[in-house]
Amino acid sequence: MKSGTWFKLYIGVFLIFLYAPALLLPVFAFNDSSIVSFPLKGFTLNWFNVLWETEALHTATKNSLLIAVSTAIIATSLGILAARASSRYKFRGQKAVMGFIMVPLVLPEIIVGVSLLVVILQMGFDLSLWTIVLGHVLICTPFCVAILSSAFLSLDQSLEEASFDLGRSKLATFWLVTMPLVLPGVVSAMLISFTISLDEFIIAFFLAGTEPTLPVYIWGQLRFPQKLPSLMALGTILLILSLTLLATAEYFRRRSARKTGIEDAGGFL
Amino acid sequence: MTDPIIRLSGIDKFYGDFQALYNVNAEIRTGEFFSLLGPSGCGKTTLLRTIAGFEDVSAGHVEIAGQSMDNVPANRRPTNMVFQSYAIFPHMSVAENVAYGLKARKMPKEQIKTAVEAALKQVGLAGYGDRASHAMSGGQRQRVALARALVLKPKVLLLDEPLSALDKKMREQMQSELRHLQRAVGITFILVTHDQEEALTMSDRIAVMFEGRIGQLASPQELYRRPVNREVAEFIGVMNFLNVSVTNGAGGTFDCEIAGLGKATIPAEQAPGGVDASVTAGVRPEMLTILSDENSRSEREASGIVQDVYYYGDMTYYDVQLDGVDHPVTISMRNTAGRTVLSRKDRARVGWGAESVLLLK
Amino acid sequence: MSGFAKWRRSEEASGWLLVSPTLVYSILLLAAPLAMVIALSFWTQDYLDLDKTFTLKNYIEAWSEPIYQTLMARSLKISAFVTALTILLAFPVAYYVSFYVPQKRKPLWIFLITIPFWTSYLMRIFLWKVILGYNGVVNGSLLGLGVIEQPLSFILYNQNAVVVTLAHAWVPFAILPIFVALEKIDRSLLEAAEDLGDGPLRRFIRVTLPLAMPGVVAATVIVFIPTIGDYVTPRLVGGPNGLMISNMIELQFKKANNAPLGAALALSAMFLVSVVSLVFVWMNRKYLVGQK
Ligand SMILES: Nc1ncnc2c1ncn2[C@@H]1O[C@H](COP(=O)(O)OP(=O)(O)O)[C@@H](O)[C@H]1O
Numbered sequence: 001m002k003s004g005t006w007f008k009l010y011i012g013v014f015l016i017f018l019y020a021p022a023l024l025l026p027v028f029a030f031n032d033s034s035i036v037s038f039p040l041k042g043f044t045l046n047w048f049n050v051l052w053e054t055e056a057l058h059t060a061t062k063n064s065l066l067i068a069v070s071t072a073i074i075a076t077s078l079g080i081l082a083a084r085a086s087s088r089y090k091f092r093g094q095k096a097v098m099g100f101i102m103v104p105l106v107l108p109e110i111i112v113g114v115s116l117l118v119v120i121l122q123m124g125f126d127l128s129l130w131t132i133v134l135g136h137v138l139i140c141t142p143f144c145v146a147i148l149s150s151a152f153l154s155l156d157q158s159l160e161e162a163s164f165d166l167g168r169s170k171l172a173t174f175w176l177v178t179m180p181l182v183l184p185g186v187v188s189a190m191l192i193s194f195t196i197s198l199d200e201f202i203i204a205f206f207l208a209g210t211e212p213t214l215p216v217y218i219w220g221q222l223r224f225p226q227k228l229p230s231l232m233a234l235g236t237i238l239l240i241l242s243l244t245l246l247a248t249a250e251y252f253r254r255r256s257a258r259k260t261g262i263e264d265a266g267g268f269l
Numbered sequence: 270m271t272d273p274i275i276r277l278s279g280i281d282k283f284y285g286d287f288q289a290l291y292n293v294n295a296e297i298r299t300g301e302f303f304s305l306l307g308p309s310g311c312g313k314t315t316l317l318r319t320i321a322g323f324e325d326v327s328a329g330h331v332e333i334a335g336q337s338m339d340n341v342p343a344n345r346r347p348t349n350m351v352f353q354s355y356a357i358f359p360h361m362s363v364a365e366n367v368a369y370g371l372k373a374r375k376m377p378k379e380q381i382k383t384a385v386e387a388a389l390k391q392v393g394l395a396g397y398g399d400r401a402s403h404a405m406s407g408g409q410r411q412r413v414a415l416a417r418a419l420v421l422k423p424k425v426l427l428l429d430e431p432l433s434a435l436d437k438k439m440r441e442q443m444q445s446e447l448r449h450l451q452r453a454v455g456i457t458f459i460l461v462t463h464d465q466e467e468a469l470t471m472s473d474r475i476a477v478m479f480e481g482r483i484g485q486l487a488s489p490q491e492l493y494r495r496p497v498n499r500e501v502a503e504f505i506g507v508m509n510f511l512n513v514s515v516t517n518g519a520g521g522t523f524d525c526e527i528a529g530l531g532k533a534t535i536p537a538e539q540a541p542g543g544v545d546a547s548v549t550a551g552v553r554p555e556m557l558t559i560l561s562d563e564n565s566r567s568e569r570e571a572s573g574i575v576q577d578v579y580y581y582g583d584m585t586y587y588d589v590q591l592d593g594v595d596h597p598v599t600i601s602m603r604n605t606a607g608r609t610v611l612s613r614k615d616r617a618r619v620g621w622g623a624e625s626v627l628l629l630k
Numbered sequence: 631m632s633g634f635a636k637w638r639r640s641e642e643a644s645g646w647l648l649v650s651p652t653l654v655y656s657i658l659l660l661a662a663p664l665a666m667v668i669a670l671s672f673w674t675q676d677y678l679d680l681d682k683t684f685t686l687k688n689y690i691e692a693w694s695e696p697i698y699q700t701l702m703a704r705s706l707k708i709s710a711f712v713t714a715l716t717i718l719l720a721f722p723v724a725y726y727v728s729f730y731v732p733q734k735r736k737p738l739w740i741f742l743i744t745i746p747f748w749t750s751y752l753m754r755i756f757l758w759k760v761i762l763g764y765n766g767v768v769n770g771s772l773l774g775l776g777v778i779e780q781p782l783s784f785i786l787y788n789q790n791a792v793v794v795t796l797a798h799a800w801v802p803f804a805i806l807p808i809f810v811a812l813e814k815i816d817r818s819l820l821e822a823a824e825d826l827g828d829g830p831l832r833r834f835i836r837v838t839l840p841l842a843m844p845g846v847v848a849a850t851v852i853v854f855i856p857t858i859g860d861y862v863t864p865r866l867v868g869g870p871n872g873l874m875i876s877n878m879i880e881l882q883f884k885k886a887n888n889a890p891l892g893a894a895l896a897l898s899a900m901f902l903v904s905v906v907s908l909v910f911v912w913m914n915r916k917y918l919v920g921q922k
């Protein structure tokens with residue numbers, strides 16, 4: 001056999017490995033059996049109905065959405081400022097500052113969770129949804145900085161100078177030229193932060209007070225075998241939601257790339 | 270001549286520890302086509318950007334139309350710029366690009382529309398207003414950039430290597446168009462270029478820059494015929510350099526012995542930088558002639574061996590090693606009817622004249 | 631213009647001004663809390679009261695108690711295995727996408743590789759339990775194919791399961807940096823190597839691999855350090871012998887109510903992974919001299 005064929009075979013096996021959990025999720029979500037295992041029984045929508053009737057789940061979802069939206073807005077705003085500073089200005093200590101802001105990218109999440117927990121309790125604050133937002137903003141900001149830095153860098157600086165030269169103020173230039181051209185990056189940053197926050201468990205588990213987030217709720221339910229099939233249904237919905245968000249972001253990015261004729265420079269991350 | 274439109278006095282510019290401009294002084298006349306010429310990295314863009322207001326000067330002053338620009342930011346200076354990359358806003362149509370500056374001036378819509386159409390017509394883009402700007406070709410983008418700046422009727426238009434991204438044919442066409450446009454609108458143009466031919470053919474006056482300093486500021490003819498030093502002479506066209514020893518410097522002339530050519534008496538105005546031990550003799554290729562058999566022997570005649578022949582059709586360039594000189598000189602000859610073209614290794618008689626020799630430092 | 635006004639307009643000042651909100655956030659919510667944790671690790675907790683006298687007791691306990699030693703060693707081992715497996719899995723994929731997939735389709739492939747990452751984190755881990763379980767997908771398939779007669783029991787609730795599950799979670803993060811490094815390789819270098827007489831294998835070892843090393847190093851650091859902090863995977867698929875140090879840290883902070891010991895354990899674990907990573911990065915620098 002040619003080496004190329006072996007290569008393709010490996011890639012095939014790898015993709016099966018990669019997709020196995022994601023593909024099993026919907027399989028069990030529609031499986032008419034209260035135990036999550038093979039062999040499969042019939043088809044049912046029952047597990048989705050169960051979700052409708054679970055009040056606690058709705059509360060957890062609302063909490064998570066609130067956290068994710070807040071995180072997306074704050075992390076993206078902080079990301080815009082830092083990315084702009086790193087891509088347009090040179091200042092002493094720039095490398096160190098940017099490196100420090102990116103640290104959460106490689107920090108184990110448990111360290112982030114633990115250290116925030118310690119500080120919040122020491123300062124005498126109560127744990128709440130907002131304490132989770134604090135942690136999520138910290139881990140999402142580096143992603144936003146990375147995405148937005150590349151957006152700012154691919155923006156020709158002379159476009160801003162041209163606007164200024166043609167008589168606009170710096171502020172007007174930012175809104176008329178810079179923003180429209182980096183908007184796809186801003187949308188990507190928001191959606192990625194939103195998705196990360198919605199799914200984040202380790203930090204949320206440390207920082208959650210009495211109100212659970214969606215992952216914290218799921219974690220609690222994993223102990224009860226009879227809850228598992230409906231969790232599969234929930235996971236399926238979440239997966240579809242994430243993919244829809246990502247596809248939307250990609251669509252907007254492509255459309256704006258087409259509209260402005262800027263070279264398509266790859267997707268997310 | 271009226272007052273200068275731009276007066277640059279004593280401009281220094283530092284980037285950190287690196288000095289990009291050294292004590293630049295210049296006056297640019299109202300309505301002229303002015304070029305900043307120099308090798309890449311000599312500070313042309315930097316100087317243009319200090320005029321536009323994108324860079325603060327470290328010392329010195331920029332004055333435009335008699336007004337100090339010390340505290341005037343770029344968006345309030347009476348200058349507009351055509352960027353090297355053209356900087357056409359990709360998310361706006363051609364017309365929106367051209368209207369961009371007018372909208373900032375809060376001009377009524379109808380007036381903007383008329384002005385935009387007139388500007389597009391002026392640059393040969395009538396009817397292109399609704400096109401998406403990113404769908405335009407390089408030459409067309411450049412015209413959009415011109416229209417966008419000219420529509421604001423600036424006192425000075427700054428152009429940073431606007432032609433360097435175009436292919437040869439397009440570039441030559443745009444050179445003549447730019448020149449015509451400048452005459453038509455009567456606005457002062459300052460063009461940055463590293464292409465000496467472009468600068469010579471287009472400009473009224475040229476400032477030649479080296480390593481952050483202006484080497485010479487003069488008309489194209491004067492730059493070519495009377496370069497003030499070796500550096501300028503080498504940058505503008507081709508110049509042959511020969512060793513020279515000055516034997517007598519009295520009475521406004523210099524008696525010289527030029528290596529390979531011979532004795533000559535050279536008037537002081539052909540030695541713009543004065544004379545000392547470092548001086549060399551410079552002579553242009555077209556100021557040397559290959560003499561044929563019909564030419565009788567003259568006093569101003571040297572001799573050498575042809576090293577290389579470059580035949581261009583209308584012209585022939587020879588590399589000739591003059592007797593007693595270790596490097597060849599270049600000689601250009603028009604190929605008129607009946608003139609024989611010499612070959613390699615042929616012995617050549619070289620005619621010259623003292624009036625075409627410069628003494629340069 | 632006064633000196634201060636000039637400074638305010640300068641690039642330096644604008645840069646600092648812009649970056650400051652993000653920087654202040656990071657200082658308040660990352661640097662300060664970390665400093666707090668460091669302080670805490672030198673204190674003692676007696677039920678609800680904190681005794682703020684300096685002591686090394688927590689560290690002595692963290693480094694000498696057999697249970698912590700075992701957990702720490704096991705965590706390092708598992709993280710190392712996860713990292714190695716992840717890189718081994720990721721490299722051929724990154725190579726394939728970079729060298730075999732047409733330029734236009736590359737973004738699509740990268741997208742395909744990142745999709746599974748967007749499945750809910752907890753669900754993904756849980757599903758590995760279903761895949762590897764006694765009545766799971768793997769055993770079912772193997773039984774059906776007649777390869778085995780009894781379901782395999784060594785694939786779930788042990789360290790192997792933890793390694794596989796974590797490698798699955800991290801593999802997209804390893805593919806991306808390696809892919810980027812491979813994309814940066816000037817293809818004419820490979821042609822030059824071939825032209826100078828290298829066969830495909832020698833060319834790979836002498837040119838491609840060294841040039842891809844920065845990506846491999848980045849991937850290693852990105853995978854190795856955070857892996858030590860995962861307490862969900864060991865809990866769900868690790869069984870009693872698959873637990874890691876993070877489970878102990880979590881226990882100390884939550885149920886055991888001994889935050890100082892938890893802090894000492896967390897910092898010790900961070901210290902160990904950082905040292906291992908630094909040694910790894912340093913060795914790469916040393917053996918790949920002359921490279922950017
Ligand atoms: N923002 C900057 N920071 C540091 N050095 C610069 C900057 N801009 C230009 N320079 C330096 O100043 C010198 C002149 O640059 P420039 O004016 O762009 O040259 P030119 O346009 O003649 O090619 C170059 O050596 C360049 O490296």
Ligand SMILES: [Mg+2]
Nearest residue numbers: 310313314430
């Ligand atoms: Mg330049």
